[in-house]
Amino acid sequence: MKEAYFIADNIISSLGFNTEENLCAIEKQTTGISLIENKELSDNPFYASIIDADKLNNEFSKISDNNDFTQFEKLCILSITDALRNTNIDNNADDTLLILSTTKGNVNLLDENCCPQIERERSFLWKAADQINNYFKFKNKPIIVSNACISGVVGIITAGRLIENGKYKNVIVCGADVLTKFVVSGFQSFLALSSTPCKPFDINRSGLTLGEGSGTIILSSEPKSNMENIIYCGGSISNDANHISGPSRTGEGLYLAIKKAIKQSKNKIKSEIGFISVHGTATPFNDEMEAIAINRMQFSEIPLVGLKGYLGHTLGAAGVIESIAAIQSMKTGKLHATVGYENSGVTVPVYVNSITIEKEISSCLKVASGFGGCNAAVIFSKK
């Protein structure tokens, strides 16, 4: 089996248009969440992490025509462009593949007032993915993952397996979702949105905060020279078989996914897991379920890092963005703070990291859970 190395990445969010800008803000514990007063998204003001539309259009105008693409497609194209910049990947090669992870893609095209110049067929995810794929002249048809809030992590696991099995040399995983009235009204109808910026694992947490963004991470069977390499060690997915919109109370599904991911990674992982990048949506049930699963694994001493307090829940992008941040933590030795967390609000002991600290880390576990009872766990390690 081949190794899958993480060779390049990009994050676009309210905090910046590349990985460095985002990580710089996160290390300073700066949040990108603000009170949004936009009648097109919601009649009532709500907290969210939003990308400045003028800045997005300005950045995009440097590479292509704003009128030809939707906001979702622009986020993907800008993110992939920046990630590819420092690689010498041949887009047209038989062994290069794009994986796109998203929950809703161009769902705003269902609103007839949205971007009238764009053909409506692009509300099909594969049609939107074709636009993006064609922009880069990737030869292979893209793979699209649409698996609720674990889409990003499933994209990375899929890429890791395809490379390990020698099917492709370079796999570009892009996760993205935009904030739309569709998504905002849906989460509002669930009464799932927090009336303050979200507070993962905190006693006063009362729901999630939405966000928008894109993240791109490139996996390759060829390591980058002259730098410390991080590899994909293993990953697993599971289903709770319990409820379509609520996590299991016992954490059984996530526990199973973590256990399998660890078993698979046994021969590749360099040391004990240094920290866990949690899903941490700040809904009462999600964080409790995660804490139970982590506790059952006897991981209550391992620091947990949750990033939803910076970027909100970016849905299909979240798993990719949070994995990039986790990999950066391993490279820089800076463990990020779980902004919004003050006092533990889960019923079992876990160690939530609340301030940016220096820590030598050789490996980490990233977990995610979502609607449909799905869970995912993936392990990264220094090589």
Place this chain on the structure above:
Amino acid sequence: MTENIIISKYCRVVNNKIIVDGEVVFSSDSSLTFAEFVKEVYKNKAMVYPKFYKMDNLSKLGIIAAEFLSDEFISENIKGDEINIILMNSASSLDTDKNFQNTIKDKNNYFPSPSVFVYTLPNIVIGEICIKHKILGETAFFVSEKFDSEFIYNMVSDLIIHQGAKVVITGWVDFLDNEYTATLCVVKNIENSNNNNNEIAKFTIESLRRLF
């Protein structure tokens, strides 16, 4: 390594017909709507699962197709976490997305409902099948214009060879504007099982192409 992997059964739901391993096992008048058709299937199968009526069309379609295959994956020898589901379609959850959009487009008639919103994700059909049959293994949903035999072959064989999967339910479940097609098949690793396996075909890219 893949010679012990077989397709043991398949079910196709199309034009108000249910076809299992090539034989029509149930059919309704083609003029019936999908809702009327699945109601007849539900009765015919003597299903007792009231939750079924709360599901969206995509989930109903997947649940029905899985129902006709369940004797191939429900067994004392197979544990819930050894069963996996990988599905694909073209329209994602657009059928329900459109319904939900209709509830929010008019300010004076604004009634978004959580019970509709939850179905605006394509992987919910997998969640429903898992709940019904206590399936705890890997589940993933992919979107593609057409069934991607090569990719599905790669993912399913990796699950069986490297992740310890015994059974993978895989296929196509697509629903949009009352047009639908489902083709599900059960893929099994028969390495350590007895010889009494129902076998439709060896699991290869070619056999997937023929089926889909």
